[in-house]
Amino acid sequence: MSQHKEVKLVTTHQLLAMKQRGEKISMLTAYDFSMATILDGAGLDVLLVGDSASNVMAGHETTLPITLDQMIYHASSVIRGVKRAFVVVDLPFGSYQGNSSEALRSAIRIMKESGAHGIKLEGGAEIKESITRILTAGIPVMGHLGLTPQSIYKFGTYSVRAKEDAEAQKLIEDAKLLQELGCFALVLEKIPSTLAKRVTEELTIPVIGIGAGPDVDGQVLVVHDMLGINKEFKPRFLRRYADLHEIMSEAVRHYVQDVKSRDFPTQQEAY
Numbered sequence: 001m002s003q004h005k006e007v008k009l010v011t012t013h014q015l016l017a018m019k020q021r022g023e024k025i026s027m028l029t030a031y032d033f034s035m036a037t038i039l040d041g042a043g044l045d046v047l048l049v050g051d052s053a054s055n056v057m058a059g060h061e062t063t064l065p066i067t068l069d070q071m072i073y074h075a076s077s078v079i080r081g082v083k084r085a086f087v088v089v090d091l092p093f094g095s096y097q098g099n100s101s102e103a104l105r106s107a108i109r110i111m112k113e114s115g116a117h118g119i120k121l122e123g124g125a126e127i128k129e130s131i132t133r134i135l136t137a138g139i140p141v142m143g144h145l146g147l148t149p150q151s152i153y154k155f156g157t158y159s160v161r162a163k164e165d166a167e168a169q170k171l172i173e174d175a176k177l178l179q180e181l182g183c184f185a186l187v188l189e190k191i192p193s194t195l196a197k198r199v200t201e202e203l204t205i206p207v208i209g210i211g212a213g214p215d216v217d218g219q220v221l222v223v224h225d226m227l228g229i230n231k232e233f234k235p236r237f238l239r240r241y242a243d244l245h246e247i248m249s250e251a252v253r254h255y256v257q258d259v260k261s262r263d264f265p266t267q268q269e270a271y
Contacts (some may be wrong), residue, residue, distance in 0.1 A: 147211075
């Protein structure tokens with residue numbers, strides 16, 4: 001019997017215990033009820049209602065345009081499909097940076113209006129006050145360092161972060177700070193695997209990687225990328241587990257053909 005079956009409801013405590021016993025944590029993004037039901041039923045530990053919804057659900061080029069109201073809508077939809085997984089929601093760009101009171105208001109709205117289990121913020125020392133403020137309200141916070149897509153215009157590129165010593169050192173310091181502040185877990189995105197390994201070993205909280213190599217405590221991918229619904233996005237760290245783009249396209253082409261040829265519906269499919 002696999003260990004995840006024994007966990008009836010995944011909590012921050014369970015995730016910490018998984019790190020301690022060396023069990024890897026599985027995490028994917030989710031944005032709607034139907035997908036969340038499938039992912040939760042398949043045994044995922046954590047579902048991230050990512051601001052990547054801005055890209056894959058709304059068609060924006062970056063994660064910046066998505067609003068707090070839209071994130072709450074997606075989170076509420078996901079929560080209704082979940083029985084076991086821990087659901088984390090991204091605080092969207094502009095809802096927490098530079099103003100800890102606004103950060104707290106945003107986090108409270110997500111928790112109250114969606115029923116989510118925790119929130120995720122991008123950044124280290126620069127958002128220290130916001131994290132502290134949210135944690136004092138009893139809201140679990142997941143950190144996010146490395147490539148932080150909400151800062152894309154600052155970076156100017158989606159390339160690997162923290163390759164230089166100074167940036168790597170800041171990342172290590174930020175990771176330790178996030179743990180000290182009370183974050184329950186940390187996402188590391190697109191950084192060298194040796195650095196990710198070091199951070200994982202030096203922290204007691206779980207570290208989830210995306211493009212951060214195999215030595216972290218768990219992995220996260222965007223579900224549309226992993227299922228092959230998206231064709232354009234092909235980073236090295238992505239493994240495609242299906243080609244749903246082709247399967248779905250073929251099904252729709254078949255449907256169009258059957259409607260045009262009057263093959264659908266048949267008398268058996270009519271009332």
